[in-house]
Amino acid sequence: MELNKRQTEILEIVKLDGPITGEQIAERLKLARATIRPDLAILTMAGFLDARPRVGYFYSGKKPTQSVSDGMIGMKVGDFQSIPVVVNENVSVYDAICQMFLEDVGTLFVVDKSSCLSGVLSRKDLLRTSIGTTELEKLPVHVIMTRMPNITYCKKQDTLIHAAKKMMDKQIDSLPVIVEKSKGLEVVGRITKTNITAAFLSLAEEHEL
Amino acid sequence: MELNKRQTEILEIVKLDGPITGEQIAERLKLARATIRPDLAILTMAGFLDARPRVGYFYSGKKPTQSVSDGMIGMKVGDFQSIPVVVNENVSVYDAICQMFLEDVGTLFVVDKSSCLSGVLSRKDLLRTSIGTTELEKLPVHVIMTRMPNITYCKKQDTLIHAAKKMMDKQIDSLPVIVEKSKGLEVVGRITKTNITAAFLSLAEEHEL
Incomplete structure (x- = not known):
């Protein structure tokens, strides 16, 4: 619910x-008491003001926050993304697993010679390979990675809602955040379900839950 | 924002x-036009009603949904949890990994002889073990699992906010949902960041984003 200019002034x-009476507020605004009556009713009903008989209006402490809808639409991938961890196509599966532990991430992005996105490696991919193969040091990641065009990605300016939908639809835990270049896709970020969980909590905090 | 009885009647x-004029609404309620003026102002400002000059008020289609705060507090672990996948303490790491792929989960819960929670196995735990050990078929999971009392868990009636906070604080991807029994903790569900992502999307859907 958005407040108009006069309501914002009253607030x-x-x-x-505060505490201040309706008459005093009207006087300060050089308006009639009757003029501001609907505004005071709205501010009280919406919970911004409390009114006590013979005391007047006082501020409830509630901030005129954005509506959830506005709040959620305003959440962009770029505001919640994490740093991407990339490895080269020719790195061994063993080294990729070490990298994953070192950086403590659930997904690695694989880049080609020109540093453009060519693949994705999840913990699941690496676990599957590690129990099926003995020579992890000799196997390059490009053999087991998920390749373009089967990679789902997003952009900084996308809404988090959009990114969350993509992850749920494709049943994946993270998306590379990319910028389109003439030579291919440059990886600039990483969006995970951890980022979505952080966004969920920040919605709760905004509303002081 | 909650509507009072008269506002609900008007809606x-x-x-x-609708479309119906303010006078007609007042007549229906057997009230003076002036009496319902603040209610109409509130309903219009809050976006439930639209008003068109010389036509009257009509319904905007917006439902008097719960506030976000109410919506989020109302989201309980029990409403979003997934089915838990449990293995016995003496199962081999190899079999646990197979079970994880079969059930397509990121976390397994380990139970003791009396079917009570004794450990947790994440994809990360299993991946770490699989690259460090050759005889995965001979190694029982109880050797590598995270044990009580180091397990963070939650209950059905907890809010999702509470569960999400625990996962973020402990940097883990899932929590067992438990019931306390005299013999120990019975595992009845599983909450993951995927469930939180689903909740995030359901908030967006409620507000038709």
Whole structure:
């Protein structure tokens, strides 16, 4: 729910000088008491102001936050993304697993000679390979990685909702955040279900839950 | 924002018979036009009603949904949890990995003889072991699992916010949902960051984003 200019002014007055009566507020705004009556009713009903008989209006402490809808649409991939961890196509599966532990990530992105996205390696891919193969040091990751065009990705300016939908639809735990270049896709970030969980909590915090 | 009884009545009238003028609504409620003026202002400002000059009020289609706060607090672990996958303490690491792929989960819960929670196995634990050990068929999971009391868990009636906070604080991807019994903790569910992502999307859907 958005407040209009007069309601915002009233809220400011009450914040600074409350408790204050409706008459006093009207006087400060050089308006009639009857004029601001609907505004006071709206501010009280919406929970921004409390009213006590013979005391006046005072500020409830509730901030005129954005609506959830606005809040969620405003959440962009770029604001929640993590740093991507990339490895070269010719790195061994063994080294990729070590890299995954060193960086403590669940997904590695694989890049080609021109540093463009060519594959994705999940913990699941690496675990599957590690129990099926003995010579992990000799097997290059490009043999087992998920390749383009089967990689689902997103862009910084996408909404988190959009990224979350993609992960759920494809049943994957993370997406590379990319920028399209003439030579291919440059990896600039990583969005995971951990980022979505952080966003979920930040929605809760915004509403002081 | 919660509507009072009169506002709910007005909303119902406009839903059924809109477009309808303020005078007509007042007549239906046997009230003066002036009495319902603040209610109409609130309903219009909050976006439930639209008003068109010389036509009257009509229903905008927006439902008086719960506030986000109420919506998020109402989300309980029990409403979003997945089915837990459990293995016995003496199962081999190799069999546990196979079970993880078969069930397509990221975490296995380990139970003792009396079917109570004794450990947790993540994909990360299994991957670490699989590259460090050759005889995965001979190594029982109880050697490598995270043990009680180092297991973070939650209950059905906990809020999802609470569960999400625990996962973020402990940097883990899932929690067992348990019931306390005299013999120990019975595992009845599994909460993951995928469940939180689903909840995030359901919030978005509720608000038609």
